[in-house]
Amino acid sequence: MIARLAHVRNWIFDLDNTLYPARTNLFARIDARMTRFVADLLGIGEAEAYRVQKDYFIGHGTTLAGLMAHHQVDPHAFLDYVHDIEMDVLEQDAPLAAAIARLPGRKLVFTNGDKPYALKVLDRLGLGESFEAIHDLHAMDLVPKPAASAYRGLCDAFGLDPAECLFAEDMARNLKPAKAIGMTTLWVDNGSEQDPDVDRAFIDFTTADLSAWLHHILEDQ
Template sequence: MMNTPSWQDFEHIDSWIFDLDNTLYSSATNLFARVDKKMGEFISKLLDIDLVEAKKLQKRYFREHGTTLRGLMEVHGIDPTAYLEFVHDIDVSDLVSVPELGVALEKLPGKRIIFTNGSHFHAMNVSTQLGIDRHFHHIFDIAAADYLPKPHKPVYEKLIRDFDINPERAVLFEDMAVNLVPAHEMGMKTVWIPGNTDWSREGGDGDHIHYRTDDLSRWLTDLLNDRARQD
């Protein structure tokens, strides 16, 4: 695993794929906690149980099914649209834009894609607040994945089919280390942005991680600066 990027390792890349939550913005913002809270509220109302029990069930479904949504769909047959509209109806107005990230994204050659287990609305809401929405060509959300979450490999296979991606010319940026495993198996470069949670760090010591960084903006800027030095 390396921390300092070298353009020589990325000069062949023409598809730059980014997870959304805790990747395009820092996990230190704790924004996802707002979504997490609404998940518990949805389950509490749906099943008429208190919030403590709802939270336990939420976490169990996350562990056993990959996402809370997948568990609710498989066990309770819920409508995913209603769930996603509820849990992603959050205030993101305090998210601070990172101009350096926008500058770096715009300079990356090829396609730039958001690949998220969340909804298209959530991806647009967050990326617009961050001031980086215009730098992406596509969003591949949970609906596009037929509600099958990362790290299920068929989701990655559908992603590359839908956007005509050559995985050997692609890189995936993720905060969850386990979500980088299928990407690595398919031939993608991988960059891990670890958070401070167990589910972010699970599987973080494998050879499926090529690079690690705690600051995506700085890492991309360093990569592009190395490119400029080689030109």
Template sequence: MDPRFAHVTDWIFDLDNTLYPASTRLFDLIDERMSAYVQRLLDCDPVEARRVQKNYFREHGTTLAGLMQHHDVDPHHFLDDVHDIALDRIAPDLRLGEALRRLPGRRFVFTNGDSSYAGRVLAAIGIGEDFHGLIDIHATGYRPKPDAHGYALLVDRFRIDPARAVLVEDMAKNLTPAKALGMTTVWVDNGSDHGNHLHDADAIDLTITDVADWLTILPEDAHVG
């Protein structure tokens, strides 16, 4: 086992563009539905809808957070709408499943999406039964990563010792609160939209490009890089 992770007993994973590759462009489908939702809500043209959507994402952590603050949008209505997508861009990943099940300790999902969508995605990948718990945007009271509230909730609800936990995440900024708590951090630098936004090298212990590749060699390779 890589000595940087030999102490880890709780493995925490983001969902989108982390447990499946960003190259699948699955999140593009959600992104398109977000823009369409904003366009209908504001009765504006597609260019303006896109501008508003991305501004809210950058300023509030998620488009939803911005819509809730500025337009009193119902989060359930929004999430049900934007997650109504086909999942045929992702396929079962047997190698990832096997690697996850080899990890010592517990496995969790920590996502700015909702549990219904997360369940569908995990099932499509073939890893729906491989996690011990999940924290979604409803659980955090719609305070998305990197808001510290969700991290504290995760630690408290599942009695996680941050010093023995790792967070694996494609958005570099979302690793900063985890590092502040004492977690080991892994950045999945795989081309996610704004994945390097507010990148803080001091908050990142390891950078990888593919979770399945990393986990497959982790048990026997002491020089993961």
């Protein structure tokens, strides 16, 4: 392990557009269903629904959080609807699975999605046995990243010392609260960032290819 990461005992990964490349456009399918959900709920056209959806995403962390705050939407109904997609664009990623297996310590998934969806994604990627647990939106009491409570809850749930954690995530803004409590941060800058932040001081490492980066930090093992 490279010296700068010798302290890491807990490896925490976001799911969408982190454990698989944004270029698969899997999340675009979810995004389209979110727009359709908002359009049907509010009785508006898809262009206006997309605007509302993104306003909620930026203002509340997720579209769902905004819908719950403003329209009392049932989170289970929303998540079941938006995650009802084909996953044929995902392929098994043996090099990533091998790299994660070599990481010393615990490995966790930390996602604003729900566990059933995460399990399906991990299975498609060949990562079904790679992680100890999935800390999902329900485990966050429906208060998603980047809310500080989501990160505290993760650490409390698994007895994690933030100073011994690395968190990898494609949304740069979701790394800021992790850094604030002492985690090492890895930004997977693969083109999915939707809320750019001029201040990147909270990012310790950046990569466009998670698998290649993990193999690089492990090359001396």
